[in-house]
Amino acid sequence: MANPAETPSYYIPHSGWYPVWLAASMFVMLVGLGSYLNALKTDEGGSLLFFYVGFAGLSVVLYQWFAKVISENQVGLVSGQLKKSYVWGMGWFIFSEVMFFAAFFGALFYVRNFVMTWMGGDGGKALTGDYLYPEFDNTWPVITNPDPSVFAGPKESMAPPPLSQWGGYLPFWNTAILLTSSITVHFAHTGLKNDNRKSFITWLAVTVVLGVIFLGLQAEEYIEAYAHLGLTLDSGIYGSTFFILTGFHGFHVTLGTFMLLIALIRAIKGHFSHEDCFGFEATSWYWHFVDVVWLGLFIFVYLF
Amino acid sequence: MSAVIEEHHDDHDHGPAKGLARWLFTTNHKDIGTMYLWFSFLMFLIGGTMALIIRAELFQPGLQFVQPEFFNQMTTNHGLIMVFGAIMPAFVGLANWLIPMMVGAPDMALPRMNNLSFWILPFAFGLLISTLFMEGGGPNFGWTFYAPLSTTYAPDTVTFFIFGVHMMGASSIMGSINIIATILNMRAPGMTFMRMPLFVWTWLITAYLLIAVMPVLAGAVTMMLFDIHFGTSFFSAAGGGDPVMFQHIFWFFGHPEVYIMILPAFGIVSAIIPTFARKPLFGYDSMVYATASIAFLSFIVWAHHMFTVGMPLAGQLFFMYSTMLIAVPTGVKVFNWVATMWKGSMTFETPMLFAIAFVILFTMGGFSGLMLAITPADYQYHDTYFVVAHFHYVLVPGALFSIIAAVYYWLPKWCGRMYDETLGKTHFWLSFIGVNVTFFPQHFSGLAGMPRRIPDYALAFADFNMISSVGAFIFGFSQLFFLYVLIKTITSGRPATAQVWDGAKGLEWTIASPAPYHSFTTPPVVTLENNPH
Ligand SMILES: [Cu+2]
Numbered sequence: 127m128a129n130p131a132e133t134p135s136y137y138i139p140h141s142g143w144y145p146v147w148l149a150a151s152m153f154v155m156l157v158g159l160g161s162y163l164n165a166l167k168t169d170e171g172g173s174l175l176f177f178y179v180g181f182a183g184l185s186v187v188l189y190q191w192f193a194k195v196i197s198e199n200q201v202g203l204v205s206g207q208l209k210k211s212y213v214w215g216m217g218w219f220i221f222s223e224v225m226f227f228a229a230f231f232g233a234l235f236y237v238r239n240f241v242m243t244w245m246g247g248d249g250g251k252a253l254t255g256d257y258l259y260p261e262f263d264n265t266w267p268v269i270t271n272p273d274p275s276v277f278a279g280p281k282e283s284m285a286p287p288p289l290s291q292w293g294g295y296l297p298f299w300n301t302a303i304l305l306t307s308s309i310t311v312h313f314a315h316t317g318l319k320n321d322n323r324k325s326f327i328t329w330l331a332v333t334v335v336l337g338v339i340f341l342g343l344q345a346e347e348y349i350e351a352y353a354h355l356g357l358t359l360d361s362g363i364y365g366s367t368f369f370i371l372t373g374f375h376g377f378h379v380t381l382g383t384f385m386l387l388i389a390l391i392r393a394i395k396g397h398f399s400h401e402d403c404f405g406f407e408a409t410s411w412y413w414h415f416v417d418v419v420w421l422g423l424f425i426f427v428y429l430f
Numbered sequence: 431m432s433a434v435i436e437e438h439h440d441d442h443d444h445g446p447a448k449g450l451a452r453w454l455f456t457t458n459h460k461d462i463g464t465m466y467l468w469f470s471f472l473m474f475l476i477g478g479t480m481a482l483i484i485r486a487e488l489f490q491p492g493l494q495f496v497q498p499e500f501f502n503q504m505t506t507n508h509g510l511i512m513v514f515g516a517i518m519p520a521f522v523g524l525a526n527w528l529i530p531m532m533v534g535a536p537d538m539a540l541p542r543m544n545n546l547s548f549w550i551l552p553f554a555f556g557l558l559i560s561t562l563f564m565e566g567g568g569p570n571f572g573w574t575f576y577a578p579l580s581t582t583y584a585p586d587t588v589t590f591f592i593f594g595v596h597m598m599g600a601s602s603i604m605g606s607i608n609i610i611a612t613i614l615n616m617r618a619p620g621m622t623f624m625r626m627p628l629f630v631w632t633w634l635i636t637a638y639l640l641i642a643v644m645p646v647l648a649g650a651v652t653m654m655l656f657d658i659h660f661g662t663s664f665f666s667a668a669g670g671g672d673p674v675m676f677q678h679i680f681w682f683f684g685h686p687e688v689y690i691m692i693l694p695a696f697g698i699v700s701a702i703i704p705t706f707a708r709k710p711l712f713g714y715d716s717m718v719y720a721t722a723s724i725a726f727l728s729f730i731v732w733a734h735h736m737f738t739v740g741m742p743l744a745g746q747l748f749f750m751y752s753t754m755l756i757a758v759p760t761g762v763k764v765f766n767w768v769a770t771m772w773k774g775s776m777t778f779e780t781p782m783l784f785a786i787a788f789v790i791l792f793t794m795g796g797f798s799g800l801m802l803a804i805t806p807a808d809y810q811y812h813d814t815y816f817v818v819a820h821f822h823y824v825l826v827p828g829a830l831f832s833i834i835a836a837v838y839y840w841l842p843k844w845c846g847r848m849y850d851e852t853l854g855k856t857h858f859w860l861s862f863i864g865v866n867v868t869f870f871p872q873h874f875s876g877l878a879g880m881p882r883r884i885p886d887y888a889l890a891f892a893d894f895n896m897i898s899s900v901g902a903f904i905f906g907f908s909q910l911f912f913l914y915v916l917i918k919t920i921t922s923g924r925p926a927t928a929q930v931w932d933g934a935k936g937l938e939w940t941i942a943s944p945a946p947y948h949s950f951t952t953p954p955v956v957t958l959e960n961n962p963h
Contacts, residue, residue: 145546229649277669360661363670
C-alpha cells in the first residue's frame with residue numbers, strides 16, 4: 127500500500143494528441159474490419175484497406191506514446207507515485223485479461239458439464255436432448271455433432287496419445303517451452319537485479335526465442351488441424367472452444383513476445399536498471415500470465 | 431510538502447488550453463469530467479427520444495407511428511444507449527470531477543489514459559447509432575442481445591454493434607483502472623480508507639466490478655462474432671453449443687452491471703443526505719461493508735434473470751435465495767439513510783429532494799425486485815411490463831435521480847454559480863410526477879400479463895398505457911427544462927461561496943468555487959475535523 131505521505135511529487139503530463147488519435151484509429155480499424163466481414167458474406171467480397179489504415183494509425187500512436195513515456199521516465203519526470211500507479215494499472219489490466227479468458231473457459235465448462243450431459247439424454251434437462259437429437263451421444267471430444275448435417279464434426283481431436291508417445295505430441299512440447307520461458311524470463315530479472323547486464327540480455331533473448339518457437343509450433347498445430355484432422359472453427363463445439371481458447375492465447379503470446387522483443391531492444395540500448403525497470407517487469411508479469419493461461423489450456427482443452 | 435510537476439513548455443501556464451484543442455487533448459480531470467457529463471446528457475436525450483417514440487406508439491393499441499421492425503430497434507437502442515451511454519458515463523464523469531477533489535489529489539492517477547477512456551465513447555456510440563441508418567437497420571434484438579436473435583437472425587449491422595461494445599468495454603476498463611489507481615495511490619496524507627467519502631468507496635468497489643465483468647461481456651460478443659462470421663457453434667445446439675449458455679454469460683456480466691449503475695448512486699445519496707439533515711451519516715462503517723457485500727453477492731445471482739429458461743431445480747433454489755439475500759445489505763443502507771434523517775434539522779433544497787425521492791422510489795424498485803426473485807412468482811412476471819416497471823424504478827428515480835441530485839449538489843463547486851432554487855424544485859416535481867405516472871401503471875399492466883417489447887397490445891391494457899405515455903412525455907420534456915436550468919446557472923447564476931452548503935463536509939468544500947484547474951497543488955492534510963467522512 128502506498129503511503130501517500132512519502133511521495134515526493136505529483137506528475138501531471140501535459141495535454142497531448144495521442145488519446146484522441148488512438149480512439150480515432152481504433153474506430154477506423156474496427157469499421158474497416160466490420161465492413162470487410164460483412165462484405166465477405168456478399169458476392170462482391172471485401173477490402174481490408176480501412177482496417178490497415180486504422181491499424182497503421184494505431185501503431186504510429188502507440189509507438190509515439192510509449193516512446194514519450196519512456197523518455198519522460200529517463201529525464202526523471204516519473205515520480206515514485208506515478209510508478210506505483212503504473213504497477214496498479216498493469217496489475218488490474220492483467221486481471222481484466224484473466225476475466226476475458228474466464229468467459230471462454232466458462233463456456234467450455236458449461237458445455238462439457240451441462241450441455242453435453244443434457245444433449246446426451248441425461249440429467250435434469252435430458253428431455254431436450256431426447257427430443258432434439260435422440261441420436262447424439264455424450265462424448266468429449268465431440269467427433270459427431272448433434273446435427274452432423276449442419277456441423278460436420280472433426281475426423282480427429284487434439285486428445286493426447288498414450289504417455290509413451292508424448293515425444294510426438296506437440297502440445298506437450300509447447301507446454302515445456304512456455305514453462306521454460308517463464309523460468310528464463312525470471313533468470314533475466316535476477317540478472318538485472320544483480321546488475322549483471324550480460325545475463326539479463328542473454329536470458330531475455332532466450333525468452334524471446336522460446337516465444338517465437340512456441341508460436342511456430344502452434345502454427346504447425348493449426349495447419350495440421352485444418353489439413354489432416356478436419357478440426358476447424360466450423361467443426362462444432364469442440365473446434366469452437368479449441369480454437370477460441372488456443373487462438374486468443376496465441377494472440378496474447380504474440381503480443382507478449384513483441385513486448386519482450388521491445389524490452390530486449392531497450393535492454394541492448396542500455397535502458398532499465400535494477401531499481402527502475404517497470405517496463406521490463408510489466409512485460410514479465412504479462413508473460414507469466416500467458417504461461418498460466420496455457421497451463422489451464424493444456425489441462426482442460428488438451429488433456430481432459 | 432510537495433508540489434505538482436508539470437511537463438513544462440516555455441509558454442505554459444497552469445490554466446487550460448484555448449479552443450477546441452483544450453477538449454481534444456486535455457489531461458485535466460475536470461475537463462474530462464465535464465466532457466463525460468455533457469456526453470452522457472446528449473446520449474440521455476437521444477435515448478430519451480427513442481423512449482418517447484416507444485411511448486407514442488404505445489399510447490393506443492394498434493400500429494400508429496412505427497413498424498414493428500423499427501419499434502424493436504428503438505427498444506434495443508434505448509436500452510443500450512441509456513445503460514452504456516447515459517448512466518455509466520455520467521457516473522464516470524462524476525468520478526472524474528469528484529474523486530481527485532475528495533481524496534485531496536491534483537488529478538487522476540493516469541491523466542492521458544483518462545482522456546483516451548473518454549474519447550473512445552463518442553466513436554463507439556457514433557458507430558452504434560449509425561447502424562440505425564444502415565441497410566437492414568440497427569440492432570433489433572433487445573439490449574440483452576440473446577442468441578440466436580443476435581446471431582443467426584441478426585441484421586448485418588450486428589458486426590458494428592459488436593465492435594461498438596468492444597470499444598465501450600475498453601473505455602470502461604481503462605476508466606476503472608484509473609479510478610482504482612487514483613484512490614489507492616493518490617490520497618492525501620491522513621485520508622485513510624475508513625475516512626474516505628462514501629462516493630469514493632462506492633466507486634472503488636464499482637471499478638472492481640467493471641474490471642471483472644466488462645471483459646466477460648467482451649468475451650460474449652466475441653463468441654457472437656465468431657458464430658456469425660467464422661462458423662463456430664457456441665450458441666447453436668446443432669453444433670453442440672447452447673443458446674442458453676449465451677444468457678448465462680451475458681447475465682454473469684449483466685447482474686454486476688446493474689450494481690455498477692447503482693453503487694455510485696448510493697455514494698452520492700450518502701453525501702447529500704447528511705448535508706441537508708445536518709447530521710453525520712449514520713453507520714458509515716456498515717455502509718462500506720454493505721456495499722462490499724452487495725458487490726460480492728452480485729456475482730452469484732445472475733440466473734434469476736433466467737428462471738423460465740430452463741435450469742435444474744437446485745439452480746433455481748440457489749439463485750432465488752442468493753438474490754433475496756441482497757435485500758439484507760441493501761436494507762442496511764436504506765435504514766442508514768433514514769436514520770441519518772431521523773431528528774436531523776432538515777431542509778429541502780433540490781439535491782435533497784432528489785435524494786429523498788431516490789430513497790423512497792429506489793426502495794420500491796427493490797421490493798418489486800424481491801417479488802421477481804421468487805422463482806414461482808417470476809414464472810408469472812417474466813418478460814412482462816412488471817419487469818419493465820421494476821428496473822425503471824431502480825434506474826430512473828434510482829440511478830438517474832442520484833445523478834441529477836449530484837449535478838445540483840456539486841454544480842456550484844464546478845462552475846462557481848448557484849442554480850435557481852425555484853427552477854430546481856420545479857424540475858424536481860415535474861420529474862417526480864412524470865416518473866411515477868410513467869412507471870407506476872406498468873406494474874399493473876405487467877401483473878395483468880402485458881408482455882414487454884411489443885408495439886401493439888390487447889385492448890385491456892389501453893388505459894394504463896395511455897397514462898404511462900402521458901407520464902413519459904411529462905418526464906421527457908422536464909429534462910429539457912433541466913437543460914435550460916443548467917445553461918441558465920452556468921451563464922448567469924449568482925456566485926457561489928466555497929462552502930456552498932452550510933452542512934457540507936469534505937475536502938471539495940475547502941477549495942474555491944469554481945474549483946481551481948488543479949484542485950490541490952500540495953496535498954492537504956486530512957483530519958477527522960475537516961473530513962468526518
Ligand atoms: Cu440481476
